[in-house]
Amino acid sequence: MITFAVLAVVLVIGALGVVLLRQPVHAALSLVGTLLTLAVVFVTLEAHFLAAIQVIVYGGAIMVLFLFVIMLLNLQEEATKTRAAYRWIAYVVGVVAAAAIATGALLDPRQAPDALAVSDALRGGSPELIAQVLFGEFMLAFQLVGVLLLTAMVGAVALVQRQAETPGAR
Amino acid sequence: MDPLWVTFVKALLLCLVLLGAFAYMTLIERRLLGRMQHRHGPNRLGPLGLLQPIADALKSVFKEDITVSAADRFVYVLAPMISITFALAAFGAIPGGPAGSLFGWNPWIMDLDIGLLYVLAVTSIGVYGIFLGGWASNSKYPLLGSLRSSAQIISYELGLGLSVLSVIMIAGTLNLRAIVEINVWSVSPWLWPPLIVAFGAFVISAIAEVNRTPFDLPEAEQEIVAGYLTEYSSIKWALYQMAEYVNMMTAAAFISTLFLGGYKGPTFLEPWIPGISDWPIIWLVAKMAIFMFLFIWLRATLPRLRYDQLMRFGWVYLFEIALGAALLTGAVIAFVL
Incomplete structure (x- = not known):
């Protein structure tokens, strides 16, 4: 539980970094950090295969392409061109949406499955299980x-x- | 399972051994290159030049540690650390011998069910070191070097992944220890043709992944000074060098483990010395040495590819050949066996 709390904090900080950092490369790096932390969360749930795929596909391939494009176009810090009114609207919409999602999650009567049940269902996170679902169902x-x-x-x-x-x- | 402190000690030892091996690989490489090019190589410092790596290490530590003033400080310092961390971490999943053969302990750090994917994943993160180092230097040639390296590594990862697929299909597992125990060559002679092709494609892709000649375009000194390394000096430069050699060693160990029986020794020696093929570490090191020699030999032999040749070779030939080998393996398993 403590591990998850620490990881959750890192995840949220990373996700905020993606949105808030001005320099595009820093934002992309923050996203890489977030994706890798998510892989660690998968590892704590014993979903090893999923964690490896997360790192290979998102960390190793997609984000390298992202960064490649950012560097190729030599994107610089973006001057804020949007009108102030739009920005306020965006802030309000963002905060309201976040609050709505949080309330929805807190009011949901369903219990979050505990880690033991999840790792039991994943059975050591073997690829066979995922293959059966993906190529069967x-x-x-x-x-x-x-x-x-x-x-x-x-x-x-x-x-x-x-x-x-x-x-x-x- | 070993107790946690044993795993920790083993991990520490592995790091020290890898870094020591790095120091002496530089000497071996320079001596071998000298021999192949009809010159002496470094032979003055100590017998056979054996003290040269120590002198080099002292020199690079005491050199001025320059940080380019226009550089992105944080990323500039972070990049070499990413390189060396992930280079060292990748080796941890490679098994060094049968269970319990290392004085009663297991000769590996991690025995993962997805060991093969772990090595691929960790090495694919290592590219960020080169990539970010070149960008953070805020200078033309390093940026070109890092763009080249990212394009190259993405292109050759396809060949790497597809040629591994043959081994995975035959072995039916992603556990590196299980792959060694199964021995992909012993399954059926029908599988030899696709395996030979996959082996060749894998070795070529692995050389491209570790940026060695003829695929060393990210640091092509005649074109772009030293690529991503241009603005690095002192210990940060040394960290990049360490990462490069540790990556080479990981690649050599990975090739041996997947295709050449990894930690297993030849069984024809068994009648003379019983149990010799189960001795830990030495067989893996011997097989790694063959590939390390191959890497150096290629460096002394082949000229560097041009950038468009590199891309064409990766996408038009290597990708198709590896895909063909994977399809052939699948066909043999489905229709012949």
């Missing part, structure tokens, strides 16, 4: 997501290629 959804990602990729390539395909464009 949710097979159709899994394949549809695959098609969706493929569509997005083909679309992105098509957008980039359009220029080069017209004769004489090079």
